[in-house]
Amino acid sequence: MANLAVSDSEKTFIIHGVEDNLRCDGRGCLDYRHIELELGAAPNCSGSSHVRIANTDVLVGIKAEIAAPDHAAPDRGRIEFFVDLTANADPEFEGTGGDELGQQIAGALAEAYVSKRFLDLSSLCIVKNQQVWVLFVDILILELGGSLYDAVSIAVKAALYDLRIPKLTVSIGEDGKPEIEVSDDPHTQEPLAIANVPCFVTLSKIGSQFVVDVSQEEAECSTVNMCCAIAPNGRMATTMKTGVGSLHPDSLIEALQLAQEIGVALHKALHKQFVKAQELSGRTNGFLL
Amino acid sequence: MSGHQYLSEEGFRVDGRRAQEMRKLDCSLGVFAQADGSAYVKEGNTVVLAAVYGPHEVRGGRVKALHDRAVVNCQFSAATFSTAERKRRPRGDTKSVEMTLHLQQTFETAILTKLYPRCQIDIFVEVLQADGSILSVAINAATMALVDAGIGLRDYVCACSAGVFNDAALLDLNNLEESQKGTGLTVAILPKTERIVLVDMSSKIHSDHVSKTIEAAIEGCKDIHATFDAKIKERVGRLAALINTEN
Numbered sequence: 001m002a003n004l005a006v007s008d009s010e011k012t013f014i015i016h017g018v019e020d021n022l023r024c025d026g027r028g029c030l031d032y033r034h035i036e037l038e039l040g041a042a043p044n045c046s047g048s049s050h051v052r053i054a055n056t057d058v059l060v061g062i063k064a065e066i067a068a069p070d071h072a073a074p075d076r077g078r079i080e081f082f083v084d085l086t087a088n089a090d091p092e093f094e095g096t097g098g099d100e101l102g103q104q105i106a107g108a109l110a111e112a113y114v115s116k117r118f119l120d121l122s123s124l125c126i127v128k129n130q131q132v133w134v135l136f137v138d139i140l141i142l143e144l145g146g147s148l149y150d151a152v153s154i155a156v157k158a159a160l161y162d163l164r165i166p167k168l169t170v171s172i173g174e175d176g177k178p179e180i181e182v183s184d185d186p187h188t189q190e191p192l193a194i195a196n197v198p199c200f201v202t203l204s205k206i207g208s209q210f211v212v213d214v215s216q217e218e219a220e221c222s223t224v225n226m227c228c229a230i231a232p233n234g235r236m237a238t239t240m241k242t243g244v245g246s247l248h249p250d251s252l253i254e255a256l257q258l259a260q261e262i263g264v265a266l267h268k269a270l271h272k273q274f275v276k277a278q279e280l281s282g283r284t285n286g287f288l289l
Numbered sequence: 290m291s292g293h294q295y296l297s298e299e300g301f302r303v304d305g306r307r308a309q310e311m312r313k314l315d316c317s318l319g320v321f322a323q324a325d326g327s328a329y330v331k332e333g334n335t336v337v338l339a340a341v342y343g344p345h346e347v348r349g350g351r352v353k354a355l356h357d358r359a360v361v362n363c364q365f366s367a368a369t370f371s372t373a374e375r376k377r378r379p380r381g382d383t384k385s386v387e388m389t390l391h392l393q394q395t396f397e398t399a400i401l402t403k404l405y406p407r408c409q410i411d412i413f414v415e416v417l418q419a420d421g422s423i424l425s426v427a428i429n430a431a432t433m434a435l436v437d438a439g440i441g442l443r444d445y446v447c448a449c450s451a452g453v454f455n456d457a458a459l460l461d462l463n464n465l466e467e468s469q470k471g472t473g474l475t476v477a478i479l480p481k482t483e484r485i486v487l488v489d490m491s492s493k494i495h496s497d498h499v500s501k502t503i504e505a506a507i508e509g510c511k512d513i514h515a516t517f518d519a520k521i522k523e524r525v526g527r528l529a530a531l532i533n534t535e536n
Contacts, residue, residue, distance in 0.1 A: 043334075044418055045370050055322060059417065061370030084379045087364050087413035088324065088340040091348070094364055094413070095380075138369040142338065142415075143321050 006220040014221045015207045024217070025054075030262065032213045033147075035154065037273050039162040040281035046135075047163030051155035054215065055145025057089075058152055060159040062137050064166075066180070069125070069132040077124020077132040079113055081106040083139045083152070090144055098141075105139070105152055108200070112153070112229035112237040118196045119160075126168055127178045133165060146215040149227050153200040154270065160197060161274045162281065164189035198229040198237040199266060201259040205245070210255055212262060226255040230263025232271075295454040295466055303465055304333075311449075311461045311509055314516050316430075318437040318524060326438025330430040333463060334420035339430035341438040344408035359405035363392040365427060367416035373464070388414075388424060395428060395477055395487045401441035410440060421463040422450040424475045424489060429513060436521055445517055446486060448477035449509030453498045458505035476506035480514040483507065 006014075014024060021028050033054045041050035045061035052058075070078060083105045085098025092098075113119050124133035137159065139152055167188040173179040183189075203210045204222035214222060223245030229237035239256065241247065247255075296302055306312070312333030321327040324340035331337075347354040354360065365388035366380035379385075396412060412434065414427045425448035432446045450462045452472035459466060462473050474494065477487035485507075494502060 042368075042370060042418060044373065044420075048370070057321070059368070061368065063370055063375045065375065082369060084366075084369065086366065086379075086415050087411070088321065088327070088338060088415055090323070091342050091411050091413070094362075094411070136369070136375050138375070140368050140415075140417075143323055145323075 004216045004220055006217055010217070011221045014218055018206045018209050018211060018218075018221075021209075023211070025215070029209050029211045030258070032266075033215075035273070037154075037158055037270075037277050038280075039158060039274070039277045045159075046165060047159045047161075049155050049158035049162055051151055051158060053145065053147060053151050053154075053213065055143055056147060056151045057141070057143035057145075058155040059140040059142055060137065060152075060155040061140075062135055062159050062163050064163070065134050065136065066126065066131055067134045068130065069128075073121075074129040075125045076116070076121040077134060079110075079119070079121065079135045079137060081109045081113075081137045081139065081156075083109075083141065085141045088143065089141050105149065108149065108227065108229075108238070108240065109137075109153065109156060112198050112200070115237065117235070118198050118231055118237050120193065123193065124165075126180060127170060130178070131180060135163070144216065146217075146219050147202060147213045149200040149202050150213060153198070153229070157194065157197050157199055157270065158274060158277070160192055160194045162278070163192050165192065196231050196233065196235075198231040198235075199263065199270070200227055200229050201263045201266065202227045203255045203259055204243075205247070205251070205255075210251075210258055226252070226259065228256060228259040228263070230260055230267075232264065232267035234260050234264050236260065295469065296457055296459065302459060304463055308457050308459050309505065309508070311512055312463070314513065316433055316517070316520060318433055318520075324434075324438075326434045326436070326440070328430050328433035328437055330426055330433060332422065332426045332429070332461070334418055335422055335426045336416070336418040337423070337426045337430040338415045338417055339427070339434035340413045340415075341411065341431075341434040341440065342413070343410035343438070344405040344440065345411075347407065347409045354407045354409075357406050358402035359400065359408040359410050361393055361397045361400060361402065361410050361412065363389050363396065363412045363414070363431075365389045365392055365414050365416075367419060367423070371416045371419045388427065391424060391487060391489060392427065392431060395446055396431065396435070398486045399432075399443050399446045399479065400435065401443060404441045419464065421465070421467040422461055422475070424448065425450045425461075425477070428477050428487070429517070433517065433521075444479040444481045445514055446477050447480055447510040447513040447517065448475060448487065449506045449513060450475045451502045451506035451509065453494060453502050456498075458498075458502050460505055460509045474502055474506065476503055476510060478507055478510045480511055 036052040038050040042048035042061040046064040047062040083102035085093040087094040167183040228239040315331040326341040428448035474490040
């Protein structure tokens, strides 16, 4: 990730603050920054969202296309993630500069969504072995301000909430082959069941404390990050350690328990916001104006 | 759809505009704190985001630095979900490379590069929604971002696309009109002197129609200039007022 130059005394200041449960922007260790959420930010997509957490700015567009299923899962749809770190966020990402980090995030998301316990893709099957819906989830990072995984996963969940798939009718044609008819009436479009979709909660260890939603300056002070995907019911979809430091097994258990508690609360708060954002969707005049 | 339907007998286009009518133009400046200048421009359903970094030290080796002027570095990319059909990748395809070159050549002319020797100025353009006239909207957004960054320019660069259908010149083409083969061109001008800095004619136009189409596009550029100039003056006025109250 793009590195920020933070001096030793600045780091000391941040670490001492965290020990006293007071961060540079006045938050406690386990407080999130204000999350701005907008649904339907890209009208030419089947589902889209725009999430801004302080300086972190993420735009997600989902396009649903009909394609052949995977041989390994002939009766399930597919979901594919692509993360584009734009040069707007950091000039370092120009050209292919952001590819590595992008693939890392896309991989983490794919891993979190792999189990049907969290997202049941069988509802996206149209004709077994032949045609399924493929959801192309394209994530655009417009600005970097720390806590990237969390922001991306919130934006993806919001876009899935906004997703509407056209209703299909499958009939057997004269030649015995199934014929698919796509309804063009927007009122018959169906939402996806996203009640169990997980979100990432990243806990960073600064000094001896765990901290959520770190800013870029704080990220420079953290030794190790635990990135956990938590479902609304508290189940853990995936977890990984990022960063260069190491972690005592006791702190690992502490981090996982903390992540679980925070995750459950986060999902509750998010769901309320989704409902509110849905009402406003399409009424705003472009998300940055 | 055959050619004549792009302009109905009553003089309306497919999206209800008149032949010489532009789409609604909206823009906002300074949308991102991280970049030195940024702009968000929305022309109808085409939405473009531009960010400017610089002038700063030349990145990636001093060989590239020019002793008497600045290096202008551009990148054009389009979100994979911006088009109706999903794009495989955001940049690096032939069209993006071509767009990057157009932007670079246009802004090397417009920026007072002599003011910034041994420096680099980055212009990053990101298309969020594509509904025709991408090049012209990209140029307009980049201009606004450069103004926001406070970089010395000869003048605004204002761009507009135009095409010919049944002898009538249409301004500011949308995706449907643009996909009609053999019609459109994009013109960018420096409005004060009315000098043309870019003409991109990627399709064929009958030679009888060329001058008429270019003239129409220039009129469109002037309209855009008026809108942008008002926007900038309003913004600068507001900022100046803020500085006064502080004193």
